[in-house]
Amino acid sequence: MAKDFLLEIGTEEIPARFINPALKQFKELAEKAFEEHRLKYEEIKTYGTPRRLVLYVKQLDEQQAExxxxxxxxxxxxxxxxxxxxxxxxxxxxxxxxxxxxxxxxxxxxxxxxxxxxxxxEGHPTEKVLADLAPQLISGLRFPKPMRWGNLDYRFARPIHWVVALFGADVVPFTVANLASNRFTYGHRFLSDGPLKVNDAVHYFEVMSEGYVMVDGEERRRVIWQQVQDLAGSVGGRVEFDEELLDEITNIVEYPTALMGSFAEHYLNMPSEVIITPMREHQRYFPVLDADGKLLPRFIAVRNGTEKHLDIVTAGNEKVLAARLADAEFFYKEDLKVSLSDKVDELKKVVWLEELGTMYEKVQRIAKLADSLAVKLGVDQEQRDKLARAAYLAKADLVTNMVYEFPELQGIMGREYALKNGEDSEVARAIYEHYLPRYAGDDLPAGITGQLLSLADKLDSIVGCFAIGIQPTGSQDPYALRRQALGITYILLDADLPLSLREMISLAYSGYQDKEKLKLNAGEVVKEVQEFFKQRIKGVFSERGFSYDTIDAVLEAGFDVIADTWNRGRALSEFRRRPAFDDLLTAFNRVNNLAKKSPGGTVDEKLLQEQPEKELYRAYVNFKNNMVLYMKNKDYVAVFNEIALLLEPINKFFEQIMVMVDDEQVRNNRLALLYNLAEKMKSIADFSKVVA
Incomplete structure (x- = not known):
């Protein structure tokens, strides 16, 4: 026989961002525990609301397996x-x-x-096993910021108020956090009165529905999104899908009802981001757009309750948003009274990092670094002037009223204020773009000005932090250096910028020469930051479809110019699809293995005695000469084509030539030939890293 098992942990309101990870963890813990304890079941599911985490096991055997x-x-x-x-x-x-x-x-x-x-x-009765297992599952859950309450030495996301544990119709008895398990749960905080009795696990969802609780988060999500779309469509508008916001709203309500409110049209005179940010970040509202993507004076909120008195709730939300927008409008008008360029001096009062100085000093460094990168790329003077202006203004919006109130608008307000001040449109765009990308999947800077400014800003942060000994460790990365390194990698790749990573790091470090509290010298920083980037590059290349051994092969040959490394990887991936690649790989490994025994040095052509070794030497010389031209033109496909031509002379060499002969000069000369050939081949990709 089998029965359903229900375990509900009732709590005070759990932060929305805790819920989905906790449910995933809850399921994994249960699956592992049930397997270890030989408990067979049909399916395990987890559900959650702000006030409860639920484990539901369908058709759990009544007895442990023997x-x-x-x-x-x-x-x-x-x-x-x-x-x-x-x-x-x-x-x-x-x-x-x-x-x-x-x-x-x-x-x-x-x-x-x-x-x-x-x-x-013999297997024990399941109910007896569950009595020991359930409290372990609860205490096994981990949260970013657990709480203790009362005088208990117990931690959980939020204080636990009740625990329901039913195996079929029977209560599974145990105690956790001084609470005894039972069959009484609680419904919606305001729409349901008193405890609700659950007679049997299978009736749990029915009881919850009567208590105005939609336990299934996926169901709540679908209902919310459908309601939002219907409301937007009712005024001829639409709502862009916002997964993060939808997930958050799903996990802050137990019984969702969407509502539409409005705000005064004159607020639309402000940049749309100024309106959307307080809506989304502070009030968790969905902005409504027209068919052309322009903001309408409407918003959609989701209340935790029914449609009763919805007009009052709507009016309350409108009042709160109106106050937010009135503040934003005041800040916006006040900021416009002073030009962005006049605010730059205020950055002297803003400390970036104590050991590395003020934000004003950072602006000076990134301006110099960005210009140095522009020179290396051959950017003309007119473009460099725009770059210098954008760098000068890049951080000025940090001291504006608007960004002080809404930090999410940094860069956005810099762009808007620059345009209002009559700055060049490319300068204004670069001010915004230098923060890109802000997160995974975000847009990248589109113009060269924004690209160089973004590179300079991020490099300055990474190199400065490494120089004073602030490197990311484990999950700790308070200054988001990993994200910034990924941003640099994406920009260099997508814009195909031929910039040397080593040179960029060295240039960035030179901006800190006047700082006395640096812990690492230039060489140490270059080495550590290069290794730091290597791990990011591996991740990006893997994410974009390269196999692990292709990545290892091209990185081993060097990754100083990231865009070139990517192009070599693409060429190698294509080359590996050739039918003869496995034979070539075998030939290379024979060359490389013997090359390790070579003392190095150059090949003495006079010591080449047999025809096969002379032919291999000529093939090597041709390959080396042609490779210079192809590498200069970054024609990596052509380089691999040249490598393919080496297969026949290599095979003939090994078939007819004894390398390890008694004559030391001849032996070392043949080893030198193999050594030079292997090293030249490995300069584009280390084939020894490739798995056949």
């Missing part, structure tokens, strides 16, 4: 004497396993016969 264990004992010749009588070793082993000597069985391992005890352990 456990059969084999215990290996002494060898047969040790366990029994010549007459076949059990020795002390056999009797001691049988006693330790709880079986009779005559129940021991013989099994052959290799060529030796051993005694084995077959021990069968």
């Amino acid at each position: 456990l059969t264990k084999e215990a290996k004992g002494p060898a047969k010749k040790v366990a029994f004497d010549e007459e076949g009588n059990p020795t002390k070793a056999a009797m001691g082993f049988a006693r330790s396993q709880g079986v009779n000597v005559e129940d021991l069985v013989v099994k052959t391992v290799g060529r030796v016969e051993y005694m084995y005890a077959i021990v069968k352990e």
Whole structure:
């Protein structure tokens, strides 16, 4: 027989961002525990609302599965004497396993016969196992910021107020956080009165529905999104899908009802981001757009309740948003009274990092670094002037009223204020773009001005932090250096910028020469930051479809110019699809293995005696000469084509030439040939890293 098992942990309101990870963890813990305890079931599901985390197991067997264990004992010749009588070793082993000597069985391992005890352990009633297991599952959940409450030495996301544990219709008895499990739950905080009795696990969802709780988060999500779309469509508008906001709203309500409110049209004179930010970030509202993507004076909110008195709730939300927008409008108008360029001096009062100085000093460094990168790319003077202006203004919006109130608008307000101040449109766009990308999947800077400014800003942060000993460790990355390194990698790749990573790091470090509290010198920073980038590059290349060994091969050949490394990886991936690639890989490995025995040096053509080694040498020289031109033109496909031509002379060499001859000069000369050939091939990709 099988019955459903319900475990509900009732709490005070859990932060929305805790819920989905907790439910995933809850399910994984249960699956692992049930497997270890031999409990068979049909399906495990987890559900959550702000006030409860629920584990629901369908068709859980009423009894643990029987456990059969084999215990290996002494060898047969040790366990029994010549007459076949059990020795002390056999009797001691049988006693330790709880079986009779005559129940021991013989099994052959290799060529030796051993005694084995077959021990069968009957399964316990599931209800008894659950009584021990359930409190372990609850205490096993981990949260970013757990709480303690009262005088208890117990931690959870938020204080636990009740625990429901039912196996079928029976309460599974246990105690957790001084609370005894029972069959009484609670519905919606305001729409349901008093405890609700759950007679049987299968009736739990029915009881919750009557208590105005939509337990299934996926169902709440679907209902919310459908309501939002319907309301937007009712005024000829639409709502862009916002997964993060939808997930958050789903996990802050138990019984969702969407509502539409409005705000005064004159607020639309402000940039749309100024309106959307307080809506989304502070009030968790969905902005409504027209068919052309322009903001309408409408918003959609989701209340935690029914449609009763919805007009009052709507009016309350409108009042709150109106106050927010009035503040934003005031800040906006006040900020426009002073030009962005006049605010730059205020950055002298803003400390970026104590050891690295003020934000004003950072602006000076990134301006210089960005210009140095522009020179390396051959950017013309007119463009460099725009870059210098954008760098000068890049951080000025940090001291505006608007960004002080809404930090999410940094860069956005810089762009808007720059345009209002009559700055060049490319300068204004670069001010915004230098923060890009802000998160995974975000847009990248589109113009060269924004690209260089973004690179300079991020490099300055990474190099400065490494120089003072602030490197990301484990999950700790307070200054988002990993994200910034990924941003640099994406920009260099997508814009195909031929910039040297080593040179960029060195240039960035030179901006800190006047700082006295640096812990690492230039060489140390270059080495550590390069390794830091190597890990990010691996991740990006893998994410974009390269196999792990292709990545290892091209990175081993060098990754100083990231865009070139990517192009070499693409060429290698294509090259690997050739039918003859496996043969070529075998040939390379033979060359490379013998090359390791070489003392190095150049090849003495006079010592080449046999025709096959002369042909291989000519093939090597041709390859080396052609490679110079192809590498200069970044034609990596052509380089690999040249490598393919080496297969025949390499094979002929190994078929007809003895490398390790007695004549030391001849031997070393042949090894030198193989060494130089291997090194030249590895300069585009280390084939020894490739798995056939």
